[in-house]
Amino acid sequence: MTLAATLLALALLLTGREGGARMATWRSTGERIDRPVRLGSADPLAAASTFDVLSACLISGMAVSSAASAAALSAPPGLARVLTRAADMLALGADAATAWSDPGPPLDDHARALLRLARRSAESGTALAQGVAELAAESRSDAADAAKSTAERAAVLIAAPLGICYLPAFLCLGIVPVVVGLAGDVLQSGLW
Known part of the structure; x- marks a missing residue:
């Protein structure tokens, strides 16, 4: 039993997994939700699933602030921060261009793409749901390519x-015996 516990501790040490990290998020009702944060293992399809949730919420008729808040619960940390910020600002009555503005430097490509799409949608009046669905498809395609x-x-x-x-084994066990055998036959019989 001690050997198994030692090997498990060694495996956890080598893989660098931290099991106790948690991130607190809040629902629009003010209720706190603790969810685990996966450090070191980024799911390449997490952004695509978040975009799918956001798109489904928008297509079903939810307000953009409620849809962003719902999608933020299962989003990767960087995207969750953007969605939570936008949901809070929209719920407080901010205009869409301000709510979807760039919150700061640590943004990944998915969050930047969502911010650009949401600002463009707010300026032109196009439906956000279709654009988010296309972002989800693009994210899945990028993950498949990666x-x-x-x-x-x-x-x-x-x-x-x-x-x-x-290659050396093939040469030593396959080619060399054939060449030696042929050379032996040629040398024994003579060249003429």
Whole structure:
């Protein structure tokens, strides 16, 4: 039992997982919700699912502030901060351009794209739901492309050690005996 606990502690130490981190968010009713924060393991599809939730809420007829607040509950931390800020400002009566303005430097690409889309929607009067649905599809496509490039990179990195190990073995066990056998036959019978 002690060996298993030691190995588990070693695995947790090596992977760098922190299990106790939590982030507090508030609903529009003022109720506090504690949710775990996953440090170190960013889900590439988390933004796409957040955009899907936001789009579904907007299509169903929810107000933008309520939809942003609902989507922020399951969003990655950077996107959740943007959605919560916009929801709070819209609920207080701020105009859409102010609510969807840039809150500060630590923003990821998904949050920036949502801010641009929401500001453009507020200026032109176009429906935000369709644009958010397109952002979700684009995020899924980007995640698939990233996974594919990672798999291709892994295939290349795996092929090099295999070539280094198997090529000499193939030469020593496959080619050299054939050449030695042919050379022995040629030398015994003579060249003419």
